[in-house]
Amino acid sequence: MRKPYDLPSLGDLACFEAAARNLSFKLASSEMNVTPAAVSHRIKALEQELGQPLFNRHYRGVDLTEAGALLFVSLQRGFEGISDSVTRIRSRHDRTAVSITATTAMSGLWLTPRLAAFWKAHPGVAISQIIEDSGRTQGVDLSIHYGDPAQEDDETRVLFRDRILALGSPHFASTFGIRQVSDLAEVPLIRIRSGANAWTDWPEWFSAMNRPAPKGAEFSLNNYLIGLKAAEDDIGAVLGWEGLLGSYLDSGRLVQLVPEAMQSPYSFYLRIHARASANARLFADWLAEQDTGA
Structure with a gap:
């Protein structure tokens, strides 16, 4: 029976993605809890199946070939989509909870002081607050940003501009x-x-x-x-x-x-992600109605 997808071993692909992301077989082996030799073996097997090298190997390390870079970008997109779906599935058991991410500063100075008031008004809604200074917003209902909300594809709510x-x-x-x-x-x-x-x-x-x-x-x-x-x-x-x-x-x-x-040339605004539940939208509307004072 013909396979529906023209894919090499998923284990080899995962091993390659880790090595490409780290540009290091040693770091990839540590991440995957295998030996560097095992990483090298899997990548050589993948290169043989594809018929061309994926890495340029140097004395001091490795870098990606053109084919390796193409495969790496495709894998990252695929893994990010899988990761997002897994996060959504895991969170379906409790859609009364709302997850929101913001920087350390925005969380400490603006968001956290308002949570007590929200809980008094809506005691049945649990809030999961995630502190994230790197800009990553995967797997959450809401995220707070400083910038131009018109640049967002998702729905937004302006919080304040002062x-x-x-x-x-x-x-x-x-x-x-x-x-x-x-x-x-x-x-x-x-x-x-x-x-x-x-x-x-x-x-x-x-x-x-x-x-x-x-x-x-x-x-x-x-x-x-x-x-x-x-x-x-x-x-x-x-x-x-x-x-x-x-x-x-x-x-x-x-x-x-x-x-x-x-x-301020920009506003602080709330991004409402596609996965947002009804409770998340309730919280978003409540936050947007708050004044700027702590």
Whole structure:
């Protein structure tokens, strides 16, 4: 009987995908809990079946051939689709639960403080909150982003869009005598560089003030909450979204350094994934109705 799919051994394909993703037979063997020799054997068997090499082997490692790159991209797409389907199947046993993912900063500063109020209004809906700073959103009902919701294929809800302030500790403000935008041009600045969100950065903020890019020392981080802590510790000035940082300003942990502020070019928005249940949509609508204060 003819096989419905023209596929090599699925075990060989899984082994190849791990080796291609890691560009290392050794790392693939560790991931799959087999020996490097077993990985090499499976990939050689796959190459023999396909009639061409999938890796260029060098003294210091391996890289993909053109055929290997083509196969790797196809496998990744296929495995991602399978993974998403498996996640959906596993979650069907309890569709009253809602899963939502957000960055560490958005979770800590905005989402978590609102969960208690939601549970009081809807005690029968369980929330699974997933902290994810890499931007991955697979297998969840909802995800929170900073950017342009019009670029999304899925349904969205705008949460808020507010002003971006220059913030620092009271001691930092007095030490550098900061009273106007020009005073910020050469002071230490904290910059957030994260792959999950295209955070508005200092050069954009200065441009909105019709000022040249700053020339002061930089302290770069990939985590916004740690950046806020650094600002509290007098390391530098940091940009802050007014709707996220009400508690910092009210408590005096951080102060607005200059009166000027930039209107945020993007909004914080909620993406409603295709798998979202009725309870997920209920939660999404409730979140979108909340004000920006914590």
